[in-house]
Amino acid sequence: MKKLIQGVHKFQQEVFGTHQELFARLATSQTPHTLFITCSDSRINPNMLTQAKPGEIFILRNAGNIVPNYTDLVGGEAATIEFAVAGLGIEHIVVCGHSNCGAIKAVLNPELSRNLPALTKWLGHAETTR
């Protein structure tokens, strides 16, 4: 945790000032061009991967980059997609998977998530895909 706090201080002292105009503009509004849906995996960094600056991509992350079917039981994915498309006017949606995804491995081999009941239930949204 100490490393993360030091990173915030470094950002404030060394990075923020060099992009003040960008952050001042983003403080009041955002106009991202793309919704980027990807896995929560710590190895995926959408901004680094796409070289997008803050404000360019609207990001939705979860285990396995899964988008559940739309139902009356609305979750964060549906709300985020609705806001991105209808609220922000985003026209492009990218669903980005990755190699060695633990969630997708568990979809293919349910034994891997046997002791993780919430994850097992979540991965059920990918059953038809499996």
Ligand SMILES: [Zn+2]
């Ligand atoms: Zn993954």
